[in-house]
Amino acid sequence: MNTAIASPTGRQPTDWAADAMQRRIRARYRAEKRFRFYGLFAILLSAGFLAFLLITMVSSGARGFTQTQIALPVNFAASDIFLEPGQLDGEDRAQLLARADFQNLARQSAIATYGEDGPRLLSNGAWVKLRNAVSDDPTLLTREEVIWMPASTEVDFAARGDMGPRQSEERAAMIERYGELDEAGQVRRALSWTFLTMADSSDPTLAGIWGALKGSLLTMIVTLLLAFPIGVLAAVYLEEYAPQNRWTDMIEVSINNLAAVPSIIFGLLGLAVFINTFYLPRSAAVVGGLTLALMTMPVIVIAGRNAIKSVPPSIRDAALGVGASPVQVLTHHVLPLSLPGILTGTIIGMSRALGETAPLLLIGMRAFVATPPDGFTDPATVLPVQIFLWSDELDPGFVERTSAAIIVLLLFLLAMNGLAIWLRNKYEQRW
Amino acid sequence: MMVIGFAAIGWFTARMRAARLRPTEGAVRAHSLPGYHGWYVALWLAIPALAFLTVWSVVMPGMVEQSVLASPAAQTLPASDIERTAILGEARALADGSLRAAFNEEAEALAPAFKEASGFYSVIGLIATVLLAFACGAYAFLRVRPDFRARNRVERVVMWVLLIASLIAILTTIGIVASLLFETIRFFDRISPIEFIFGTHWSPRSTTFSDDPGSFGAIPLFWGTILIGAIIAMIVAIPLGLMSAVYLTQYAPARFRSVMKPVLEILAGVPTVVYGYFAALTVAPAVRDFAVNVLGVSSASSESALAAGVVMGVMIIPFVSSMADDSLAAVPGAMRDGSLAMGATNSETIKRVLIPAALPGIVGGVLLAVSRAIGETMIVVMAAGLAANLTANPFESVTTVTVQIVQLLTGDQEFDSSKTLAAFALGLVLFIVTLLLNIIALSVVKRFREAYE
Numbered sequence: 001m002n003t004a005i006a007s008p009t010g011r012q013p014t015d016w017a018a019d020a021m022q023r024r025i026r027a028r029y030r031a032e033k034r035f036r037f038y039g040l041f042a043i044l045l046s047a048g049f050l051a052f053l054l055i056t057m058v059s060s061g062a063r064g065f066t067q068t069q070i071a072l073p074v075n076f077a078a079s080d081i082f083l084e085p086g087q088l089d090g091e092d093r094a095q096l097l098a099r100a101d102f103q104n105l106a107r108q109s110a111i112a113t114y115g116e117d118g119p120r121l122l123s124n125g126a127w128v129k130l131r132n133a134v135s136d137d138p139t140l141l142t143r144e145e146v147i148w149m150p151a152s153t154e155v156d157f158a159a160r161g162d163m164g165p166r167q168s169e170e171r172a173a174m175i176e177r178y179g180e181l182d183e184a185g186q187v188r189r190a191l192s193w194t195f196l197t198m199a200d201s202s203d204p205t206l207a208g209i210w211g212a213l214k215g216s217l218l219t220m221i222v223t224l225l226l227a228f229p230i231g232v233l234a235a236v237y238l239e240e241y242a243p244q245n246r247w248t249d250m251i252e253v254s255i256n257n258l259a260a261v262p263s264i265i266f267g268l269l270g271l272a273v274f275i276n277t278f279y280l281p282r283s284a285a286v287v288g289g290l291t292l293a294l295m296t297m298p299v300i301v302i303a304g305r306n307a308i309k310s311v312p313p314s315i316r317d318a319a320l321g322v323g324a325s326p327v328q329v330l331t332h333h334v335l336p337l338s339l340p341g342i343l344t345g346t347i348i349g350m351s352r353a354l355g356e357t358a359p360l361l362l363i364g365m366r367a368f369v370a371t372p373p374d375g376f377t378d379p380a381t382v383l384p385v386q387i388f389l390w391s392d393e394l395d396p397g398f399v400e401r402t403s404a405a406i407i408v409l410l411l412f413l414l415a416m417n418g419l420a421i422w423l424r425n426k427y428e429q430r431w
Numbered sequence: 432m433m434v435i436g437f438a439a440i441g442w443f444t445a446r447m448r449a450a451r452l453r454p455t456e457g458a459v460r461a462h463s464l465p466g467y468h469g470w471y472v473a474l475w476l477a478i479p480a481l482a483f484l485t486v487w488s489v490v491m492p493g494m495v496e497q498s499v500l501a502s503p504a505a506q507t508l509p510a511s512d513i514e515r516t517a518i519l520g521e522a523r524a525l526a527d528g529s530l531r532a533a534f535n536e537e538a539e540a541l542a543p544a545f546k547e548a549s550g551f552y553s554v555i556g557l558i559a560t561v562l563l564a565f566a567c568g569a570y571a572f573l574r575v576r577p578d579f580r581a582r583n584r585v586e587r588v589v590m591w592v593l594l595i596a597s598l599i600a601i602l603t604t605i606g607i608v609a610s611l612l613f614e615t616i617r618f619f620d621r622i623s624p625i626e627f628i629f630g631t632h633w634s635p636r637s638t639t640f641s642d643d644p645g646s647f648g649a650i651p652l653f654w655g656t657i658l659i660g661a662i663i664a665m666i667v668a669i670p671l672g673l674m675s676a677v678y679l680t681q682y683a684p685a686r687f688r689s690v691m692k693p694v695l696e697i698l699a700g701v702p703t704v705v706y707g708y709f710a711a712l713t714v715a716p717a718v719r720d721f722a723v724n725v726l727g728v729s730s731a732s733s734e735s736a737l738a739a740g741v742v743m744g745v746m747i748i749p750f751v752s753s754m755a756d757d758s759l760a761a762v763p764g765a766m767r768d769g770s771l772a773m774g775a776t777n778s779e780t781i782k783r784v785l786i787p788a789a790l791p792g793i794v795g796g797v798l799l800a801v802s803r804a805i806g807e808t809m810i811v812v813m814a815a816g817l818a819a820n821l822t823a824n825p826f827e828s829v830t831t832v833t834v835q836i837v838q839l840l841t842g843d844q845e846f847d848s849s850k851t852l853a854a855f856a857l858g859l860v861l862f863i864v865t866l867l868l869n870i871i872a873l874s875v876v877k878r879f880r881e882a883y884e
Contacts, residue, residue, distance in 0.1 A: 028776055028779070029776065031776070031778060031779075032776040032777055032778045032779075034778075035777075035778035035781070035782075036678070036682055036777075036778065038674050039674045039675065039677050039678025039679075039681075039682060040678055040682075041674075042670065042671045042672075042673075042674035042675045042678065043674075043675045043678055043679065043683075043691055043695070045671060046671055046675060046695055046698065046745065046748050047691065047694050047695070049698075049745050050694065050697060050698055050701075053701070053705075053706075053709050056709065056713055057705070057709070229596070230596045230599055231596075233592060233593050233596030233597070234593070234596040234597035234599065234600060236593055237593035237594055237596060237597045238597055241590065241593060242597075248597075250601060251597045251598065251600055251601055254600045254601050254603070254604040255597075255600040257604065257866060257869070258600060258603060258604060260799075260802065260865065260866075260869045261607065261806075261862065261865065261866075262803075262805075262806025262807070262808070262833070262861060262862075262865055263806070263808065264806065264808045264833050264836055264837070264858070264861070265607060265611075265806075265858055265861065265862050266607075267840075268607075268610065268611065268836070268840075268854070268855060268858045269603070269606055269607045269610055271840065272610035272611075272613075272614065272855070273606055273610055294603050297599070297600070297603075298600065301597075301600070325582055325583075325586055326586065327585075327586045327589050351700070352700075354702075355700075355701075355702025355703070355704070355705075356702070357702070357703065357704040357808070357809050358703075358808035358809055358812075358833070358837065361837055361840075361841060362836070362837065362840050362841070364841075366841060384702055384704040384809075385704075387704050387705070387708060388704050388707070388708075388809065388812075388813070391707070391708045391711065391712070391813060399712070402708060403708075406705050406708065409702060409705070410701070410702075410705070413700060413701075413702070417700060
């Protein structure tokens with residue numbers, strides 16, 4: 001009887017101790033281990049890629065925040081700049097400064113100190129620094145002073161001991177020259193204020209991100225002012241009031257579709273509608289903001305609906321029960337309770353908009369903008385577009401500028417996401 | 432600005448009046464709170480006035496132009512339409528101060544007339560706005576009585592505002608479809624759709640002056656897009672994303688999971704321009720060196736499909752892994768336990784039970800990832816190159832639909848050339864394809880969910 005149960009078909013019971021069986025079991029366990037290892041490997045590979053990306057950016061970008069500077073003794077008193085300190089108090093100060101030939105002064109001083117090829121050591125636009133120095137302190141004009149000037153890209157490369165892509169005797173000579181300068185204490189590495197305070201420039205030693213940062217800020221303001229109210233109102237309507245009919249179905253479907261449309265399509269829309277139909281100014285922050293608002297709105301609507309949905313119905317019923325009207329229920333109870341969730345979604349949508357490049361390229365925000373924008377309709381560029389533009393530059397000096405700008409952008413995104421996570425953790429409620 | 436000021440004043444006065452009304456009534460209690468009366472009056476003050484202002488600002492330029500044309504200075508204007516418009520435009524710019532000096536002398540002469548006329552019509556508009564605001568405000572103010580249902584009226588307006596806000600989504604969709612369709616139809620007037628969709632030669636750069644239909648064949652672009660977005664990127668993203676999700680849901684200790692999941696999500700949050708820069712600067716040269724030195728591919732380009740595709744695949748990993756994560760978690764625990772109880776190892780359970788059961792969700796996630804990859808722009812713009820090659824060699828340079836859209840629309844060309852219109856046609860194709868992929872993906876996911884509920 002017993003044997004019949006063990007092997008109803010007359011088969012021998014499995015011999016677990018047999019060699020073949022043990023081998024199969026071991027093979028299965030090996031396969032198990034291997035599979036598990038593949039999983040771990042996949043995760044570590046992805047994380048490693050991220051780490052590699054960040055390390056590459058940080059290591060080449062860290063230099064972008066600093067600048068090689070050269071000491072340049074400038075004798076203002078003996079120069080052929082006919083300016084007196086007293087003159088600069090007047091109204092025509094800017095004009096006087098613009099007329100004075102600081103470019104030549106920088107050239108002459110460089111030749112006097114470093115010989116014939118002295119001017120080559122200085123950045124092309126270094127003379128601007130002289131002008132700013134005089135503007136800040138007019139008494140400079142009466143004496144001789146050592147000014148730290150931004151060095152040219154070549155010196156910058158030599159400072160790194162980098163032969164660059166084109167290895168040449170010239171480069172080698174420059175490295176040697178730099179060594180001499182370094183010994184004499186005539187060069188230093190300092191934090192580059194120009195990078196943080198200037199706008200775009202064709203000269204990498206003078207290019208800065210302030211213009212792009214300001215453009216990003218203006219664009220984000222427009223985006224937020226449009227996308228947040230519209231998104232929240234639409235979410236409220238769909239979640240609280242919308243009747244179930246064909247119209248609201250259409251609204252829902254189109255919001256979900258908009259969230260999945262490639263961003264470049266929004267650029268085409270902005271170009272066709274805002275610029276070619278409404279004749280809004282090209283390259284302006286207001287058009288960029290409008291375009292990004294259309295893109296961000298669906299994200300806010302979806303986040304807002306989830307937040308509103310999570311407010312329990314009992315709260316609504318209680319408010320309605322004591323005589324509140326639907327709008328009072330909304331403004332006094334539902335919205336305040338769902339606000340943290342809505343804000344989290346908004347910040348995530350905004351951080352996506354902040355990193356967006358493609359639609360802005362299409363509406364002309366890739367123009368070369370050398371002065372920071374002062375208003376919403378001025379030509380502007382934004383941080384990601386600035387990164388894209390610099391990445392196309394041939395001058396090798398732009399490589400570290402680009403990486404430095406990327407670091408700034410990533411820091412901003414990190415701060416925004418950190419804020420979103422903090423909000424979620426602080427105000428998350430379970431009902 | 433002024434209208435809003437009026438509305439604020441109306442709000443205060445009406446609120447005060449309503450507040451005073453309240454205690455004096457013995458029998459009838461006020462229906463609405465004073466604030467609602469305030470809002471009612473403010474809305475009546477602001478909405479008609481703002482609506483009038485909007486209409487007026489649309490109508491006014493035409494009326495100004497009419498009166499300028501009737502002025503004596505306009506008699507000397509040339510008859511030709513184009514010149515006329517140019518001069519008028521310049522005069523308008525002179526009058527509002529956005530232009531300092533004019534190119535045409537006639538414009539100088541016309542500027543004062545413009546200034547006068549626009550000043551005149553602005554004053555009329557201002558007076559009319561103020562009158563309208565007062566009239567409507569007074570009407571509303573007189574209705575502030577205890578039994579007046581101000582709250583209901585105000586709430587009806589709020590409902591309308593909410594409805595309008597949600598209609599903007601539909602308007603945007605219509606705007607996208609209409610602008611793409613409109614330009615595409617104009618494009619197909621010049622170049623036949625069959626030539627566009629089935630042609631194999633793409634070189635719009637060569638058609639600066641002529642509209643050679645032979646250079647608008649989009650097949651190489653479609654192929655490049657598929658090669659990068661759907662083939663190379665997915666070869667990277669599917670195994671890595673899927674295995675990451677499997678490890679995180681099935682094997683990883685809780686702490687490891689809580690650290691690694693956000694780390695993977697950062698990959699999706701990095702701006703694409705950063706990936707593009709990374710691909711162009713670091714990955715692409717490495718890929719080329721690898722191809723030339725190790726594989727001996729002499730045609731390897733520094734703008735290869737492989738570099739762009741690999742980096743894009745890395746960007747896509749979090750999408751695949753989070754979708755796979757969700758659908759693995761949705762498989763009922765009983766199926767897993769049953770398999771383990773039969774003596775299967777963990778990996779056998781995952782491979783034979785969990786993944787097949789979660790397959791629709793995973794496939795849906797992959798489709799969504801593909802649609803995202805083919806719509807992605809910056810990585811390919813920066814790393815994939817411009818040459819429209821019809822090649823299967825991943826080390827060669829290929830171009831994609833999004834790259835060409837950017838190429839065709841940046842730079843200075845008039846808006847009517849076939850090149851710019853071609854960009855809209857490409858945009859329409861991209862829109863339709865990504866939409867279809869999304870719809871298919873969502874319906875696959877939906878059907879899967881029903882299976883276990």
